[in-house]
Amino acid sequence: MLHRLSSSVSALGAQVIDMVLRLGYATRFMLLTLRQSTTCLMRPSLIVRELYYTGTLSMVIILVSGLFVGMVLALQGYQTLVTYGSESVLGVLVALSLVRELGPVIAALLFASRAGSAMTAEIGLMKATEQLAAMEMMAVDPIARVVAPRFWAGLLSMPLLAALFSAMGIFGGYIVGVVLIGVDEGSFWSQMQSAVDVREDILNGVIKSVVFGIAITWIALFEGYDAPPTAEGVSGATTRTVVTSSLAVLGLDFILTSFMFRGV
Amino acid sequence: MQRSMLDLWVGLFVIAGLAALVVLAFKVGNMSSTGAGETYSLQANFDNIGGLKPRAPVKSAGVVVGRVTRIEFNNDRFTAKVTLTINKAVQFPKDSTAAILTSGLLGEQYVGIDGGGDGEMFKAGDNIRLTQSAVVLEKLISQFMFDKAAQGQPNTQK
Secondary structure: OHHHHHHHHHHHHHHHHHHHHHHHHHHHHHHHHHHOHHHHHHOHHHHHHHHHHHOHHHHHHHHHHHHHHHHHHHHHHHHHHHHHOOHHHHHHHHHHHHHHHHHHHHHHHHHHHHHHHHHHHHHHHHHHOOHHHHHHHOOOOHHHHHHHHHHHHHHHHHHHHHHHHHHHHHHHHHHHHHHHHOOOHHHHHHHHHHHOOHHHHHHHHHHHHHHHHHHHHHHHHHHHHHOOOOHHHHHHHHHHHHHHHHHHHHHHHHHHHHHHOOOO | OOHHHHHHHHHHHHHHHHHHHHHHHHHHOOHHHHOOOOEEEEEEEEOOOOOOOOOOEEEEOOEEEEEEEEEEEEOOOOEEEEEEEEEOOOOOEOOOEEEEEEOOOOOOEEEEEEOOOOOOEOOOOOEEOEEEOOOOHHHHHHHHHHHHHHHHHHHHHO
């Protein structure tokens, strides 16, 4: 009885130690990536290639979901606001919720599942087929050649994707609110412009999306680099990337929001 | 995919993203109306600011001429010290009055400035002497009720 208890406690302890160990390894991996970044910053063509895969190919899903999220926001917001006769602030509602929260967060969640999972699978498979080992044999550092360009591409494309999402969402809100329902166009835009502040709202949204971009690409690259070199290991790492980075985005969003928007 | 095609697509992506940021800044945000430009600050002491918040507009004749930048409690006079940032192009005479007003019945509160007739203008950092506090609904109602009660008394005594 006592023996079983002690063995389960030690199993729990081993899990905790393993988690701390992985976190430390991930931090070292991140620092190493930053240190090896000079190579790819000197050769921007490496980053451009990754920007195509993480950014350009994610554009369609971001634009389409942004449009629909904005349309739904306008539809739901109108139902509530019209009860109080204040449907003229529909533009404010749509713009503030998109720019502050939904734009960065939903774009980051889509980015994690669209681009993050692909990064993990690619690097995990490179490791499983010993391409990374082959690079090391040729005295090419795989972190400088494979990991760092992907990191910078993710960091750069995330704020652009979030801005596209917000702009598209506001356009969707405009279509439903003004064109379909018939909210006054002048008050829709002018109230929005007087309520949305460039520094307080838009810049904070951009900062949020940069932080999310760093977190997602870091998790995705590390999971790929650390994946067991088997088919099972790569698939498990891909799942872990999506789950961990989605949770990280939501948790970080709460922390950042509580710093940025403290209700003046 | 060929090299040049790939560059073209990435270029399109970057342009679209930056364009979205510019649209957000100018069309959605208020970069165009009260972004840059020279400003100066004025102070005003109010007995009660009601629900006034930093970043609330300062209006004169309905036109936005500045913003509320800071609200502090003045512990010497037990009043609220409000700092206003006004566009440099807008000048007010020294006997102008500042009042806290509400746009609409339930709208946001703002500071309204009525220009006076003095020849001298406010300089940066000056204090607006003549101020009018926010209307507190409870005080208004109780005043009304006391007035009614005071009016009613002589009649009942007769």
